[in-house]
Amino acid sequence: SLHARKIFLSSTGQADPPIRAELFGIQRFEEHGCSLAQAQIVETDAQSRRHSPFFPRVEENLAALRDAYDYIALTSLSGHYTTPAAEWLLDNFPLIEAQLQQIREGVPRRFYASLPKLAVAPLQGLPRVYGIAWAYVAHTDSVLNPEVFTAFLNAYQSCSELRLSELWALPTTLRVVLLENLRRMADDIAQSKVALEVAHAVWDNEQVLDNTDLDAINALMKKRGLQRSYLTQLWQRMPTELLSNAPALVQWIEKHCPDGHALMLESQSAQVASNLTVGNIITTLRLIGQVDWVDLIEPVSLSLQVLRQMPSFCKESELTRQQITRAIEQLARVSQKTERETAQAVVAAAQAVPDSVSADAVERTTGFYLVGNGRGQLERALGLPAQRAAQRVNWRRWRLTIYIAVITLATLLLMLLALRHADWHQWQTLVAVFLMAWPASEAASAFVHRLVAESLKVQPLSRLCFPDGIPPEHRVLVVIPTLLSSGASSRELVRQLEFHWLANRENEAQFALLTDWIDAPGETLPGD
Numbered sequence: 162s163l164h165a166r167k168i169f170l171s172s173t174g175q176a177d178p179p180i181r182a183e184l185f186g187i188q189r190f191e192e193h194g195c196s197l198a199q200a201q202i203v204e205t206d207a208q209s210r211r212h213s214p215f216f217p218r219v220e221e222n223l224a225a226l227r228d229a230y231d232y233i234a235l236t237s238l239s240g241h242y243t244t245p246a247a248e249w250l251l252d253n254f255p256l257i258e259a260q261l262q263q264i265r266e267g268v269p270r271r272f273y274a275s276l277p278k279l280a281v282a283p284l285q286g287l288p289r290v291y292g293i294a295w296a297y298v299a300h301t302d303s304v305l306n307p308e309v310f311t312a313f314l315n316a317y318q319s320c321s322e323l324r325l326s327e328l329w330a331l332p333t334t335l336r337v338v339l340l341e342n343l344r345r346m347a348d349d350i351a352q353s354k355v356a357l358e359v360a361h362a363v364w365d366n367e368q369v370l371d372n373t374d375l376d377a378i379n380a381l382m383k384k385r386g387l388q389r390s391y392l393t394q395l396w397q398r399m400p401t402e403l404l405s406n407a408p409a410l411v412q413w414i415e416k417h418c419p420d421g422h423a424l425m426l427e428s429q430s431a432q433v434a435s436n437l438t439v440g441n442i443i444t445t446l447r448l449i450g451q452v453d454w455v456d457l458i459e460p461v462s463l464s465l466q467v468l469r470q471m472p473s474f475c476k477e478s479e480l481t482r483q484q485i486t487r488a489i490e491q492l493a494r495v496s497q498k499t500e501r502e503t504a505q506a507v508v509a510a511a512q513a514v515p516d517s518v519s520a521d522a523v524e525r526t527t528g529f530y531l532v533g534n535g536r537g538q539l540e541r542a543l544g545l546p547a548q549r550a551a552q553r554v555n556w557r558r559w560r561l562t563i564y565i566a567v568i569t570l571a572t573l574l575l576m577l578l579a580l581r582h583a584d585w586h587q588w589q590t591l592v593a594v595f596l597m598a599w600p601a602s603e604a605a606s607a608f609v610h611r612l613v614a615e616s617l618k619v620q621p622l623s624r625l626c627f628p629d630g631i632p633p634e635h636r637v638l639v640v641i642p643t644l645l646s647s648g649a650s651s652r653e654l655v656r657q658l659e660f661h662w663l664a665n666r667e668n669e670a671q672f673a674l675l676t677d678w679i680d681a682p683g684e685t686l687p688g689d
Contacts, residue, residue: 176348185300194316204280222344229347246439253443267333290327294338303441328458356387360394367410393428396421467504473526478626488531496543528623571605631669642675
């Protein structure tokens, strides 16, 4: 086939070996986690490389997987035997192709660029978590066990703390390493099929091939790393009874395959291992999308373990906890502190609140110091200059002025562009300016509002997590202030109030109208 000819005549050597090593249990992983942390050397910021092989290798792997898929599908349609490993690949290829989009969404290039990189070969220039994921995949044969994975990460962090960004990058990095392993397995499957094709071609042309030709083909198969697969396939077609005047090919095989039965056993063992590994990879790729990584990663993070000392943090919603973790990462980077030290400063600030303050007060929450009004106090505790908080406050004071100024300037610019050829000495020009001022300001306002909406990031309000509904201690009354203008509008207000209640069926939430009469010259009106 064309694909077999391409591999056979290419200048590349044998396929990379699969990512597979001795299988570890939890205890062995705990030992390996600490030794790996001590062995990994991380680049400094000055050494960080701008061009890394992370994303190019992912796309290269998917391209190679597509080629292998096309070839394996072609050979299966031609009636050749398809191994279970090849069937796994054929049946699940849409899942494999979907991984590229999930990798791009899981680790954007800017996010990836900030991750600590390894400084020593063989994974030089790749993220530190890539090495961690590689070790885990190798010593589990691509099986994801959350309990074992957690024990491995805890052991690693007992010797070297991982950043929050690295922990959140782990699910995507696991996908990348699994794709790398699957590419190697697919290459091995495809090359085995190439060896099968060549062996069949040799047997089909045994009458025209002499020992020189057979030696040349064997040397080429050895150079491509396909010799043992090729000899195994040749030996499988040997006749059961050998005659004294056997053909040259049979004599050549007898000479070069004295251990034919050993080759068969080796081939069967390799096929069993390949079937198991490919099945594990596909299963784990599915499982990664089903695991609740928040519940797995948060208990592993050393900084979040510190924050969990505060009962209020455990009650926050998932979105609020994400805001808090991002704020810790940013503050740790700016203050040159570790994330655990930053978290400890947050806890210390909250615990310093006087006992007279209510236990549920906002000053006792993590969000108050990381995303709320206590941010300046926390920055001072971390040794940052006090001017940072002052600059933030000053900027907020000038926001309205800047907003009005931009709309005014945009309005003037529109009017000048429209009237750039007008005669300003005529009274009609002044009338045109007066008439254009309002629509020009509307257009300028619409432009500024769109610009603000597209450029500014929405900051959601902090909220608590109530998976089982609002508890009695957080009972709430939603009050809607309104004016009573007529009997019909009052009935409509009551109807809307019922809709609000039906849309929020909570036992501890009630809805009410807070009403008043409209402004009137007297105390009462006939319509009241």
